Amino acid sequence: MAYFLGIDLGGTNIKAGIVETGGKLINKLSIKTNADRPMEEIIRDMGNLALDVIKDAGLSVSDVEAIGIGSPGTPDNEAGVLVYSNNLPFNMAPMRALIREVVDLPVYIDNDANCAAMAEAVAGAAKGTKDSVTITLGTGVGAGVIVNGRIYSGFNQAGSEFGHTVLVSGGVQCSCGRKGCFEAYSSASALIRMTREAAEANPDSVLNKLIEENGKVSGKTAFQAMRMGDKAGAGVVDMYTDYLADGLANAINAFMPEVLVIGGGVCNEGDPLLIPLQEKTMSRPYFGPGVRKTSIRIAEMGNDAGIVGAAMMGKSCVDDGIDGKACSL
């Protein structure tokens, strides 16, 4: 059995685990990121966490084939460098070189949304397929594209920014600077905005009652109100699923994957979200006669997606003979 080590680098926590060839997670450990430290300290802690998780699994360094790191931002896997990250103090960070000062293993780096897609493709909702797309609906809309079992990285190595394709030309201002992005209409933040607007427009609705009770608007508010028979709540869900379905149909027409995986907290709403969403989405793509249709599925890897995907990204790099020791910085 070959083992791969995955590190999921986040703004709050750094998680690491040992993963078997087929994507099975053996163990995992987690430490705080403390993102306001110098990057060298954070990276050294990542290396030490890797050593700890190897020991915790009852293995030694030589049992592990490679370390894969999933990070927010823009990786340069060829140079072994994290070019830039929005939420972390990394700017041309020589991650491969610094990790290798602590653990002498090949090190590979990719974007966290890409790693989540890899996890679903190897061991989750898109297992057994060669071409899949995973869309994560969170504060933003993340997208990872798997082509022929490999992460599609594009020329910039960060992969698809499908969340920043315009769905409503000239529409709502997006954080990226464009107007009307998929993310601005389909993220959890967008759902909250739509809910707030509907509450303001319908002061007698259940929406307002729930917002008062909970002290805030959340991604659950509209669904909760809808379940209580509230028309304004149902209207928000209808509008949100309309935009989301348009964006998912766009992803299908752009990439024609075998499986389109959707993840993120909003997927916990279950059938009240999924049934209309699947109906709306599948009625929109452009399928000629005889063309095989994409399946839409819910993400299965949950909180382990980052670790498993990073490890399996590392495995794919080893399989492809990519140099995990080179550092051009």
Next chain:
Amino acid sequence: MAYFLGIDLGGTNIKAGIVETGGKLINKLSIKTNADRPMEEIIRDMGNLALDVIKDAGLSVSDVEAIGIGSPGTPDNEAGVLVYSNNLPFNMAPMRALIREVVDLPVYIDNDANCAAMAEAVAGAAKGTKDSVTITLGTGVGAGVIVNGRIYSGFNQAGSEFGHTVLVSGGVQCSCGRKGCFEAYSSASALIRMTREAAEANPDSVLNKLIEENGKVSGKTAFQAMRMGDKAGAGVVDMYTDYLADGLANAINAFMPEVLVIGGGVCNEGDPLLIPLQEKTMSRPYFGPGVRKTSIRIAEMGNDAGIVGAAMMGKSCVDDGIDGKACSL
């Protein structure tokens, strides 16, 4: 020197040519498609045209490595079948088997937009790059995506239908059934629609004078009026390039190619189209700090794109060891 034969199957003409390894076209011949005939006759003529073009180049069949066919519609290159074509009488057409009855060579089939992208990637505007996207602005909007030097075919084998991603949710009705597609705002047909609407809204504009003189609205009318100082014409060009730039920026954010190639008759307008288009497009994609930027270029392969791309698609299949003799129908 290895030679590959490319066949460009169109609704009006069938074109064939011999192409060298590097993408250089040696010779070409063309016959009428006469698309109202039974498919067997059309395919037999394609085989005979292949024999003619080999002879015309002073070669024999054994000098040619493979035949690549670019066709409208949905190919199944594994089965050797053209699953469906909108404009031709092909429905589960056993193209590989029937061609091979005439010429004993490996036969490969792909979509014509994909082949055009392959031609630009091997010998045209995206030469020397691994990842490129070619968008053709014609009656519709065709898209071909090249990933790592190979056509991206997706699960359905037809590749990206990027022209049918929604740019204006709930917008203009598209021929595909969706509303607000990129194609409905950026094809030559869309430009003609916008020109007609502007002429109606501005009865005293130069647009109307030109339409009367030419007896029709064309994709050139608005540009011509703009050059004559017409405000309504300039307004159409501004609106058209705005939507087109949004769609091109979407293609960049979706695929992050090294080069985005645009082709089609409207590109003949030159700088009055290209300068605002490049400015608008490059101001919109989502590039974090340190990220390499996509270049936008004009297609270079012209009318030979179909032949050269089909031949080079065949070459890539040979290089990948794909079976060009199997037929599962």
